[in-house]
């Protein structure tokens with residue numbers, strides 16, 4: 460194509476290339492999903508349809524990038540995709556990787572919505588969108604700690620949210636009272652409140668809620684103890 464005198468503006472573009480031989484984590488997170496979940500009346504604290512939709516979307520993303528992904532992990536409105544350290548995807552350009560993962564995720568989320576929310580159409584004025592970032596980790600130890608960090612986060616959030624919503628929905632506390640009741644409590648105290656005051660044994664809660672979701676590079680969806688299985692997950696990488 461003939462060059463115009465305007466062509467020089469292209470020189471202003473910068474390409475941030477991610478460090479070689481480092482694991483790349485792409486983490487996407489729903490924008491304002493607190494509001495989004497309220498608008499679509501998600502069940503609190505865990506709407507199964509929404510979680511299954513996230514998992515189905517993540518699976519399709521993993522399958523699309525099956526030669527690059529080691530594993531993906533998701534909870535709530537977020538998903539992390541962990542890429543091989545030697546991947547040459549988009550010449551390791553940060554913008555390309557972050558934006559293509561998140562736009563594929565978003566278009567899949569919209570496309571699969573009606574499969575999981577059968578009686579609620581997406582509203583043109585309340586469409587889902589996600590942010591995305593790439594983080595590089597220099598060795599296997601830190602990338603294992605990354606995944607363990609997200610797993611522990613799932614546990615902490617889910618335990619809190621489970622007790623909180625039980626106190627509100629079952630015991631009739633206001634949200635403020637529930638917040639005060641849980642302020643400063645340790646993990647075992649929360650489990651005790653849940654058992655004694657709400658009659659619920661946390662151990663019997665669904666695995667998907669307690670553990671989040673792992674998508675293997677083969678596209679299998681499993682709910683496992685990530686910390687226990689961490690060496691197995693990264694075996695060979």
Ligand code: ATP
Nearest residue numbers: 489490491492493496501504505506509510535536
């Ligand atoms: P931001 O735009 O900063 O990410 P956010 O409102 O999305 O803000 P997050 O910290 O990402 O905040 O939290 C996501 C929120 O979305 C949760 O706190 C919860 O209220 C809601 N949410 C996400 N998934 C579900 C689900 N499966 N069931 C019920 N609520 C959910």
Ligand code: ATP
Nearest residue numbers: 460469548549550552554555556558559560562563
């Ligand atoms: P990359 O993934 O690197 O962006 P690409 O194939 O999208 O590769 P572009 O330089 O972005 O390459 O060019 C977009 C191409 O898409 C055009 O060259 C053209 O072939 C096609 N295209 C885009 N919009 C239209 C359109 N409205 N009508 C017909 N063809 C189109």
Ligand code: MG
Nearest residue numbers: 488489490590
């Ligand atoms: Mg966020």
Ligand code: MG
Nearest residue numbers: 488489490492
């Ligand atoms: Mg969010």
Ligand code: MG
Nearest residue numbers: 488535536537
């Ligand atoms: Mg989130």
Ligand code: MG
Nearest residue numbers: 555558559562
């Ligand atoms: Mg293009």
